Amino acid sequence: MLEVMYRQDNHEKEMKGKQLNMNSSLIVETPVDWLSLPIEMWLKIFGYLSQAELLFIVQDVCTAFNIWSKYFSFWKSIDFDKLHLDLKGLCEENPTLCRPNSVVTSLNFCKMLDAYSETLTGVIMSRFANDCGLDDATLSSLCSCTCITELDIGFCYQADMITKIASSCTRLEDLSTEGCSKLTDDDFADICLLRNLRRLCVSHCPLLTNQFLSYLHELPNLRDFLSDGVMHFTDIALIEFMRMQPELEVLILDGEDITDSVVCYAASNLRHLTVFEMSFSECLTGNSMTSFKENILIERLKFRKCCKISSRSACDLFNAGKIRNLRSFSVTGCEGINDDVLTCLSKCCPNLESLMLDWCWTVTDKGLNTVIDSCKKLTKISIVGLYGIIGKEWLTRLDERLPNLQYLDASDCNSLPDEELVDLVQRKRSLEVYTFFHELVIVATAEASGLGDALDNESEDEEWICPGERGVKVAF
Template sequence: MKLPNLEVLSLVGCVGIDDDALASLENECSKSLQVLDMSNCQNVTDEGVSSVVKAMPNLLELNLSYCCHVTPSMGKCFQMIPKLQTLKLEGCKFMTDGLKYIGISCASLRELSLSKCSGLTDTDLSFVVSRLKSLLKLDITCNRNITDASLAAITSSCPSLISLKMESCSHVSSEGLRMIGKRCSQLEELDITDSDLDDEGLKALSGCSKLSSLKIGICMKISDEGLMHIGKSCPELRDIDLYRSGAISDVGVTQIAQGCPMLESINLSYCTEITDLSLAALSKCAKLNTLEIRGCPSVSSVGLSEIATGCRLLAKLDIKKCFAINDVGMLFLSQFSHGLRQINLSYCSVTDIGLLSLSSICGLQSMTIVHLAGITPNGLMAALMVCGGLKKVKLHTAFRSMMPPHMLNVVEARGCIFQWIDKPFQVEQERCDIWKQQSQDVLVPLPSYRII
């Protein structure tokens, strides 16, 4: 506190700090502070926060997530920091009228995070957003008590919102979600994962033509029909999450790929209807750097080869439980995906050959290679020794006793951390339905394995 020009102070998780310790912040130096983060300071109370904010008239950002109860007296004290623009209260418990006084005191707020809070009601939230005319970003994730009433207030009071996160707000209906697209046309980021969204809602959201990030995973009512509206109307989309959207097929993915040429990240995990046709369409998105297709049994090395050759910026790849992806896919990645940094190969049909070819990617930093029936201890150890840039590797604990300790020590000495997964598994050989292109264009069946 003897630093006269201190502007940013982070005290995250400092359980040794209590109200008495905060008293040291009440001096001339505190007037220069602009950012204060006391998240997870669990021995600080609302009284301590109230006392310290009075000494920080120039504070622009305050993070009290998982810190203390939000009381009316603390809310009133925020009047002493009139320039405050960002307030994060994730995981806090709101006492009666606590949020109401924040609305009265913090008229200049541009960003408000209320994720995973308790005691939050439609009445209080509606009052707050009606007062925050400059609000641009709002996070109400996992507030399961709020309903369409809150969403009506948010969309009517804050038409200039550019970011709205409301994952798992399960009491908001499909009709309520449609209000977002009709009233908040400036949205750039929207997270309504695990919601009642349907195709009519997606049609309404297509009015948000500036969307760059759309997270609509675990929305069981959406289909290709709704997704086509997004593909046609949101050309700036860079990130879309369709996790476990089981009704999505190649038709919807192709529409996104064709209509959103700036796409950088897509999550299609457990979209079981997609095939190599989806990957072929996505291969035209040259900026794609993150692809998650975990649990998509109908994609194969044929589709992955299209991704490798077309998406040269690919950095993160999750192909766990893509049983039809084998060594051929790894060979294409080693040839064309030189920027690959992270890959999950668990449960695929990759053998030592594919793993060794993959290890030639010098920038590879993280691999998850649990439950690969075709991997031997010798092949695994050879790949680990060749891949010198690895920082993190997840392996089944069974391999630990099969590899020379001194060689594991060498890999660890280079800065690699091993995470050993102790999960029993059983290998079941399925019908041979994976084919590998070999010399002279002869197709030879390879065994496929599924790990249970």
């Protein structure tokens, strides 16, 4: 009886197995109609692709793909410089992709702006016009995009460009003309038409003067003003500008003739100020830094090449204990920033995330060690040119002491051994670390360098780097 039952059980198992094999063969042989997938599924898939892939590959597959790839959510914002670079990458990876010179042309530019003019909210073309040779006619296509709220035309230039934009793109909230070196005051005469403008970047537009500032007085919603590399503003004009724009939250200035009066006015009267940066002002004293000691909202402070700031004034800034929300502190080329300042900073700023002390020669390991012990949220440290830094007190277990650290620049630190930096990256490979000659430390894996099992036969002291990469050699 048991033998009969056993044979019957085996027979049933064999029949089930054959049936499964038959079903499997049917499944494999049945063609899949991919176009029968719901549109929502295809839109989800297309969402993982770059705009270059959508425009130059997907749209040429079939009519359905062409339509779905133009879905407005993929084209709310276009970064033309990124599109240009992504296309070059696609052409390098796929030689069969027929694109002349691997560039986004003026024709592509106009067609895209025309196709998405009613849905585009962001157009970023910084540097793009120069790389692709866009002419006046193509740049004028921007004026058809009346719904855009963000526009970056950095390093581009066209006569009457700002006038045309101001009269057409009245919804703009964010405008950047960084590096448009030919722009003059009169080019901004109609900027008051941009009533929604919240952020304006004119950094490195060197021809701008006080007259330009007067055109900004009537902008009712301006919150961020960035003018790094614009050096012809005077104290009187800047103070009047701030008086007319008391709601400013971000203020970035530059200029060797700017004095403490501007900084003190900003610290005392801009009640919503969270970011303040000043560069290359030889007239500033410690009063400028001390003026921020009561600003509980300040999150980012930067004084670049303001060499007259004293250790006492910097200590007073932190000893007041009010700027506990400070997340970024940057001072370059200032001998007044020393270990005492860092000790005071470490007690006051537990939320610090970024610290830049480039060319502040009086800082040593002692001061840096104090900050590392107290500011556990640090993600970025720059200590370029600090020849007094040796690293023994803080570098050995830095990856453990600062678990959030992502960036360390130790360029021109001639007393800091590169070997210690290499060891640090070997322990935490996600770190971006630069050595004395500003070489990026690269830890190559056996797979990346194509060496495979051959490495097992090499000495542990052998050094390797990823092929094609420029960086300091790193041992496995």
